[in-house]
Amino acid sequence: MNWLSEFVRPRIRTLLGRKEAPDNLWHQCSACQQMIFHRELENNLKVCPHCGHHMRATAAERLAWTFDGGAFQRIDLPKVPADPLKFHDRKKYPDRLADARRKTGMEDAVLVAHGTVGGHRAVVAAMDFRFMGGSMGAAMGEALVTAARLAVLQKAALIVFTASGGARMQEGPVSLMQMPRTTIAVQMVREAGLPYIVVLTDPTTGGVTASFAMLGDIQIAEPNALIGFAGARVIEETIREKLPEGFQRAEYLLEHGMVDMVLARGELAATLGRLLGLLKVGRPDAEAA
Structure with a gap:
């Protein structure tokens, strides 16, 4: 012993x-x-x-990393009907929402905030894949419309961080309606002469890719991010051909002109600030209302 x-x-x-x-x-x-x-x-x-x-990063982390000094003001987003279709599969839709809200501390899959990026006014919408795969429902549509309206009101740039598996099946056609709604929101920003910048993160797929995610004046992607509409297996079965190596990854899209740059995460905030300076986005004279 x-x-x-x-x-x-x-x-x-x-x-x-x-x-x-x-x-x-x-x-x-x-x-x-x-x-x-x-x-x-x-x-x-x-x-x-x-x-x-x-x-993968959370929406709150994206906001903290992007705004100057990690200082920003969150926006209260409009409420939407909790279960417009009374959807029920293995679990009721309200129960799925309750589980996601408990796990993430978020009301839905996107956060919107405003502040300064590189000293320039900016409204940032950040999606969170943890919340039901970042799926796009009515709440996300309202969030993007609200963000666009705020950007126009403040004469600020609109920056969106995408992370999504696509449309939210529990909301069916209501979810699909958000594709034209978010496209119109982007057009509002453009008509006001303000920049719209999209940062594509892993993964960005489905209806989000088919709408506001690919409409940026400047498209930035994180390294090796999965970006596409349908899955690679579905595409291969449809066209009956083997897809090239790295298909639907950020570097492949950059090589084929689908995105403007692929940036490491540590370079994003500084690059966004420089871009806003080149695009002459105003600096706040006083605290934003």
Whole structure:
């Protein structure tokens, strides 16, 4: 019997009190499988320091990383009918919404805020894939319309971070109606002579890609982001051909002229600020109303 390990060490732990270590101190990169200390990951904006893989970010993180000094003002978004179609599959739609709201702390899949980016006025809408796959329903349509109206009112740029699996099937045609609504919202910003910039993040697919996500005056994508309408398997079965390597990834789209630039996350805020300066977006004279 080893009396040091069997008796002395447990006795010391009992006297000093044993502290349980949190189980979220380390994160494993899904690309290279390396373990990353949580503070290092946070400081690196959720980008793997070993391989550069860009992990998915929340809408709140997007806002904090984009606005100057992480300072912004959130916008209360209009309420929409909770279950317009009385949809029920394996679980009732209101129950799915309640689960998503409890897990994310969000009312729906998008947050809207205003502030300054590089010293220039900006309204930012950030989508969150954690909320039912970032699916687009009536709430998202209202959020984009509200963001566009606010941008016009403040003479500010509109910046949208996309992350979505497409339309929300629980809202059926109501969800599909948001495609023309969000397109009209973008047109409102353009008619006011204001820039509309889209940052495509992983993943951006379906009806979101088929509407406001691909209408930016400037299209920016994060490295290796999945961007497309239908899935690769569906396309291959339709055209009966093997798709090229990297199809629907940000770098492939850049090579074929679908996006203007692919930027690492750490460069985004500074680049957005420079772009707004080149596009001569005004600087706030006083605190925004």
